[in-house]
Structures are given as C-alpha cells and as structure tokens.
Amino acid sequence: MLTPEQVEAIKGELISLSPEDQQKKLKEIISKLSPEEREQLVGKQQCPFCLMVEGKIPTRKVFEDDKVLAVLDINPANEGHTILFPKNHFDSLQEIPESITQNLFSVANKISKALIEANLCDSTNIIINNGASAGQTSPHILINIIPRNEKDKVSIGWDHQKISDSKMDSALDLIKKKIPKEKPKEIKKSSYIDSHPRIP
Numbered sequence: 001m002l003t004p005e006q007v008e009a010i011k012g013e014l015i016s017l018s019p020e021d022q023q024k025k026l027k028e029i030i031s032k033l034s035p036e037e038r039e040q041l042v043g044k045q046q047c048p049f050c051l052m053v054e055g056k057i058p059t060r061k062v063f064e065d066d067k068v069l070a071v072l073d074i075n076p077a078n079e080g081h082t083i084l085f086p087k088n089h090f091d092s093l094q095e096i097p098e099s100i101t102q103n104l105f106s107v108a109n110k111i112s113k114a115l116i117e118a119n120l121c122d123s124t125n126i127i128i129n130n131g132a133s134a135g136q137t138s139p140h141i142l143i144n145i146i147p148r149n150e151k152d153k154v155s156i157g158w159d160h161q162k163i164s165d166s167k168m169d170s171a172l173d174l175i176k177k178k179i180p181k182e183k184p185k186e187i188k189k190s191s192y193i194d195s196h197p198r199i200p
C-alpha cells in the first residue's frame with residue numbers, strides 16, 4: 001500500500017504537468033501499482049461499459065453471449081445504432097485476445113445483417129475508434145454498428161491524400177514487418193471454386 005506521503009508526492013509531480021502529460025504520467029505510474037494501490041490513488045474506477053455488463057446501468061440489450069455484449073447507443077447517430085463490446089475491460093483493440101476479436105467481428109456482422117433485414121437501413125457503417133487520436137472517447141473499446149440510409153444525416157469521411165510511391169513502399173515495408181507470419185492455410189482450389197462460383 002502507498003503511504004499518504006507517497007500519494008502526496010505523486011499528486012505533486014502530476015500537478016505541474018499539462019493535462020495530456022498528466023494522463024501519460026498517471027498511466028505510467030498506475031501501470032506499476034497493484035490494484036489496491038491504484039484504487040488508493042485514483043479511487044475505484046467506474047467504467048460505464050463494465051457497469052452495463054454487471055447490470056448496474058440499465059441498457060436496451062441487443063445481443064449477449066459469454067464474451068460480448070451489444071446494446072442500443074443512448075446517443076444514436078440513427079435509429080438502431082448499436083454498440084458492441086467485450087465483457088472484459090480492454091482500453092484498446094490491441095489488448096483484446098484473438099479469440100475475442102474473432103467473436104466480436106462475427107457478432108458485429110450478425111447485428112449489421114439484422115439491422116438490414118429489419119428494414120431499419122439498407123447499409124451499415126461498422127466503426128471502431130481505436131485510440132484518442134482516432135476519436136475514442138470511451139474508456140472501454142467498443143464497436144459502433146450504425147444503420148445507414150440514403151440521404152441520412154450521418155457524416156463519416158476523410159480527405160484523400162497524395163502520398164509518394166517511396167513513402168507508400170516504406171509504409172508497406174514497416175507494416176508487413178510487424179504482422180506475425182502465419183503459414184497461409186491451403187485452400188483446395190476445387191472447393192473454393194465450387195462454393196464461390198464466378199459469374200461471367
């Protein structure tokens with residue numbers, strides 16, 4: 001446990017920093033503490049999405065299994081806007097184990113299909129704001145499934161940039177180096193062609 005002097009020393013160190021640096025420093029300090037010490041310093045953190053999982057915040061539940069929960073967004077972009085998230089707390093997409101990311105995408109697609117089949121929309125945006133610079137405002141990483149119709153008022157977009165060939169090549173190189181190598185699974189040609197016939 002931290003002594004009151006240690007708590008004061010940490011607070012004194014943080015107070016002189018800018019809000020962004022405070023967040024960074026606090027994260028760094030917290031990562032070295034035990035759960036009890038963390039609670040001592042910042043109090044019991046109440047992630048609203050974890051509280052939804054625990055049933056302590058009322059929700060309109062769209063889907064639930066042992067790993068994920070999907071509820072209607074209380075500030076929707078459109079009617080039927082659903083948010084889907086892992087039941088365990090993860091700050092970012094990078095932290096989620098593979099078994100859960102697979103489940104998340106599969107459920108996201110089920111919900112997207114349901115929205116279309118229910119005639120709430122003819123299209124969907126499936127969006128993850130992963131990290132503050134990408135617009136993540138929730139402490140718990142989540143997926144937005146936004147129903148879309150022609151001429152609705154939702155706006156999602158970006159300007160296209162011109163990037164030189166050499167920069168494209170070096171980006172490609174950097175990315176590929178960081179992707180774990182997996183042996184590509186052999187796909188039997190015949191079965192692939194059978195199940196995915198090409199329409200000439």
Ligand SMILES: [Zn+2]
Pocket residue numbers: 047048049050051088089090139140
């Ligand atoms: Zn949470």
